[in-house]
Amino acid sequence: MAPVQPSDSHPGPAGGASRTAILEALRHAEGPLTVQQLARDLGLHANTVRFHLTRLTKDGQVREGRVGLGGPGRPKLTYEATTGRTSGSAGTAEREGSGYRLLARILAGYLAATSDSPSRDAVAAGQEWGRHLTERPAPFSSISAEDAFDKITALMDGLGFETERSDDPPLLRVHHCPFRSVAEERPDVACSVHLGLMRGALQEMGAPLHPADLRVSHSPGTPCLAFFELTGRAAPGTTPSQALQPRIGESATVTPPNGE
Known part of the structure; x- marks a missing residue:
């Protein structure tokens, strides 16, 4: 798979260049891809790909599926991009990001105040x-x-x-x-x-x-x-x-x- 560039028609996800590259790879793919395929094509660690796919799935930008059901061995998880985000989702993502930053500040402050070290x-x-x-x-x-x-x-x-x-x-x-x-x-x-x-x-x-x-x-x-x-x-x-x-x-x- 050739390297993909972030498209102008879809806003990239929060989470940095790797998450954007994963989403764009799925949008340009001819069919669902596995974690291993994405990791190989993008030059990322498999656990890094899984981490971002979890966030993209929760955000509704990626759909999870399974192949190999009914056959020998465990079925493989596959991922494909959904139809895209709604017009108001960019603002939703920004609010979500602000919420996570606030949560991080709260937890960091609590740890600093309550821990001996x-x-x-x-x-x-x-x-x-x-x-x-x-x-x-x-x-x-x-x-x-x-x-x-x-x-x-x-x-x-x-x-x-x-x-x-x-x-x-x-x-x-x-x-x-x-x-x-x-x-x-x-x-x-x-x-x-x-x-x-x-x-x-x-x-x-x-x-x-x-x-x-x-x-x-x-x-x-x-x-x-x-x-x-x-x-x-x-x-x-x-x-x-x-x-x-x-x-x-x-x-x-x-x-x-x-x-x-």
């Missing part, structure tokens, strides 16, 4: 979701640092971050954060969640790579910086024994999460 608890929550959004390698297999860096970059882009990568040393420049308004108020919570997402995903892969430092920028036009350290290999789902503990800071000054 908001950063530590936020890292832990993000870490669990990072594990969930990542596929563990097959038994007796391993993943290289390069492949792991590819996957973590795709995961973050699929979640609505806009990243620019450098490979030596491993570094992600985050130019857009989907929770920027929350991060500006509660960086100890929002940014720690993002750090946990990366850490949990890499642990689930058993990758010889570990997020060592997240330097937060509060200046418009200046990206946040996520630094990674090469480590010894670890079994998937475990913490590399030689990994540096991650930290969150600004410029050269760091404020490590308590207990990290």
Whole structure:
């Protein structure tokens, strides 16, 4: 399938370039597509595709179906675009986005006010979701640092971050954060969640790579910086024994999460 461009006749969905690409691929497809087909054609991780398809299905822009009913094995889930959004749906999506931002602010504020260590608890929550959004390698297999860096970059882009990568040393420049308004108020919570997402995903892969430092920028036009350290290999789902503990800071000054 050739890469598709967002059409002018349909407004793209909230959720970033990956979600728009998935929806446009379904709109241009000759028939329903599976998660694996979309992931292959768009160069995205399967879990990233599933994440966005769930949102698109709930939003009514995608319809879920099944093939292989009555045959051997489990039926496969397929997805196809619906006829499109109604004229008032763009405003509805904007209101929904505002509602989610408010919910995120409420939850971040509550965690900051009630936890003995908001950063530590936020890292832990993000870490669990990072594990969930990542596929563990097959038994007796391993993943290289390069492949792991590819996957973590795709995961973050699929979640609505806009990243620019450098490979030596491993570094992600985050130019857009989907929770920027929350991060500006509660960086100890929002940014720690993002750090946990990366850490949990890499642990689930058993990758010889570990997020060592997240330097937060509060200046418009200046990206946040996520630094990674090469480590010894670890079994998937475990913490590399030689990994540096991650930290969150600004410029050269760091404020490590308590207990990290």
